[in-house]
Amino acid sequence: MLSVNHVTGGYPGHDVLHDLSFNVEKGELLGIVGPNGSGKTTIFKMVSGILKAQAGEILLKEKTIASYSAKQLAKVLAVLPQHAEQAFPYTVKETVSLGRYAHHTGWFQMWSEHDETVVQKTMEQTGIAQFQDHYVNELSGGERQRVFLAQALAQEPEILLLDEPTNHLDLSYQKELLDLLKKWTRETGLTVISIFHDLNLAGLYCDSLLLLENGKINLHNKPNEVLNEERIQTVYRTTIEKHPHPTVPKPQMLLLPEKQAEDLSGLIIDERYLDRSDERITLRSPFPLRTMSSGVVGSGTGWYTTFVNRHVDKSYNCSNHREEMLEYLKGHMIDPTETVGMMTAVRLEDVAYKLIEEEGVSVFIVVTAGVGNAVDASRSREHIYEPQPGTINTWVFVNGTLTDEAFIQSIMTATEAKVKVMQDQDVKDAVTGSSATGTSTDSILIAATQRGKHLPYAGTITTLGKLISQGVYTCTTEALQKYRARVSV
Numbered sequence: 228m229l230s231v232n233h234v235t236g237g238y239p240g241h242d243v244l245h246d247l248s249f250n251v252e253k254g255e256l257l258g259i260v261g262p263n264g265s266g267k268t269t270i271f272k273m274v275s276g277i278l279k280a281q282a283g284e285i286l287l288k289e290k291t292i293a294s295y296s297a298k299q300l301a302k303v304l305a306v307l308p309q310h311a312e313q314a315f316p317y318t319v320k321e322t323v324s325l326g327r328y329a330h331h332t333g334w335f336q337m338w339s340e341h342d343e344t345v346v347q348k349t350m351e352q353t354g355i356a357q358f359q360d361h362y363v364n365e366l367s368g369g370e371r372q373r374v375f376l377a378q379a380l381a382q383e384p385e386i387l388l389l390d391e392p393t394n395h396l397d398l399s400y401q402k403e404l405l406d407l408l409k410k411w412t413r414e415t416g417l418t419v420i421s422i423f424h425d426l427n428l429a430g431l432y433c434d435s436l437l438l439l440e441n442g443k444i445n446l447h448n449k450p451n452e453v454l455n456e457e458r459i460q461t462v463y464r465t466t467i468e469k470h471p472h473p474t475v476p477k478p479q480m481l482l483l484p485e486k487q488a489e490d491l492s493g494l495i496i497d498e499r500y501l502d503r504s505d506e507r508i509t510l511r512s513p514f515p516l517r518t519m520s521s522g523v524v525g526s527g528t529g530w531y532t533t534f535v536n537r538h539v540d541k542s543y544n545c546s547n548h549r550e551e552m553l554e555y556l557k558g559h560m561i562d563p564t565e566t567v568g569m570m571t572a573v574r575l576e577d578v579a580y581k582l583i584e585e586e587g588v589s590v591f592i593v594v595t596a597g598v599g600n601a602v603d604a605s606r607s608r609e610h611i612y613e614p615q616p617g618t619i620n621t622w623v624f625v626n627g628t629l630t631d632e633a634f635i636q637s638i639m640t641a642t643e644a645k646v647k648v649m650q651d652q653d654v655k656d657a658v659t660g661s662s663a664t665g666t667s668t669d670s671i672l673i674a675a676t677q678r679g680k681h682l683p684y685a686g687t688i689t690t691l692g693k694l695i696s697q698g699v700y701t702c703t704t705e706a707l708q709k710y711r712a713r714v715s716v
């Protein structure tokens with residue numbers, strides 16, 4: 228559709244683009260990204276014929292741009308500039324109708340039924356039909372942006388150039404516009420080239436990205452290749468982190484704000500922050516902890532400050548436990564959005580906790596253990612599913628900085644230590660009669676301060692792994708012995 232071959236050029240006495248070559252296929256959505264001043268808008272000016280290349284050529288549908296008249300070009304290519312303005316006070320409909328100019332053969336050609344249909348359709352697609360009789364200068368920035376987009380679409384172009392199209396749009400219109408563009412490229416074969424400052428939007432919607440750096444192509448490839456952490460840090464000269472999008476297989480580039488001056492680096496999560504009652508055990512951290520957990524609320528990964536292990540009666544109805552737990556927390560002035568919450572039928576005075584330190588690293592472990600519900604994992608098929616709150620809840624607070632790998636290894640290490648307690652304490656699965664490995668509803672929390680020592684691993688014989696193994700083994704044994712002493716009374 229578009230072929231840019233060895234193009235060099237820019238403004239008089241100032242070449243901005245240097246030996247640029249890339250192709251765009253019909254129906255492709257190409258994103259152009261790059262720092263301020265890297266030459267993104269200049270590419271658009273060259274492709275739309277406003278600036279002439281000093282060297283190289285640009286082919287549009289296999290013909291050089293220079294060979295198109297302005298009107299011929301407007302039938303194929305439409306541009307939505309960054310700051311679209313108009314000199315005269317036209318209405319919305321009049322402004323959109325100007326997009327039809329390229330399709331008219333002379334000044335006096337009649338306005339056709341097709342012209343009307345196209346204008347009405349584009350106004351509807353861009354959500355401005357209800358303002359069609361308003362003056363454009365009376366609209367908000369986002370509404371005006373949509374009017375000029377409708378004008379570009381009314382040209383019925385085959386290729387659309389958009390300079391930061393989401394600039395003035397609120398979240399819902401950003402999504403709507405990009406969903407629509409994507410749909411058009413798929414369904415009508417429209418080719419879209421769009422400049423983006425938001426790398427995440429570009430990564431979510433574009434088929435490929437062209438990363439510009441000082442007027443040269445740094446990389447033209449699939450979004451996941453271009454949005455490489457090191458590459459983006461180097462080109463944009465800032466610190467970012469790349470993470471997978473939580474629900475779609477696309478990358479997200481996250482900015483990292485400069486750390487504030489507050490000095491909490493010496494703070495250690497330990498017993499001081501623990502509050503115990505018969506109804507719940509609560510740990511309130513003075514700052515958010517990074518967590519990985521299987522709590523009833525706050526499960527998965529996140530940042531949380533409050534940790535609740537709540538006692539419920541054995542007859543507790545578990546059918547809508549998540550909703551009920553949320554209500555419970557709210558009713559006790561605990562913000563559920565900041566909380567990882569678990570439940571247990573175990574008496575909370577039987578809790579065991581301990582701070583263990585070694586080599587400048589420390590972990591604070593808190594365990595409640597009940598085994599009325601014990602299961603041998605190797606024979607769990609013999610059980611009928613019946614969620615019950617009799618359980619082992621394990622909290623591991625790490626005073627240090629964990630990698631994702633260390634979070635997962637911490638869960639493994641803590642689980643292995645728990646299984647060993649089951650063996651050593653001779654806990655049996657009541658259904659199979661064999662040795663139990665845990666209960667059917669055990670929950671775990673790993674919460675790290677993400678301050679202080681960097682701890683990349685937590686396998687059983689690493690420094691952190693040894694602390695977790697020892698802490699979980701000791702606390703689970705103690706909690707289990709207290710539970711058994713009570714049950715046997």
Ligand SMILES: Nc1ncnc2c1ncn2[C@@H]1O[C@H](COP(=O)(O)OP(=O)(O)OP(=O)(O)O)[C@@H](O)[C@H]1O
Binds near residue numbers: 263267268
């Ligand atoms: N009319 C002009 N005359 C001379 N130099 C210009 C002109 N317009 C832009 N430039 C220069 O060309 C370079 C590239 O500008 P361009 O507008 O293409 O960058 P951009 O990547 O679109 O930037 P931004 O992200 O800030 O919109 C800049 O150094 C800019 O100063």
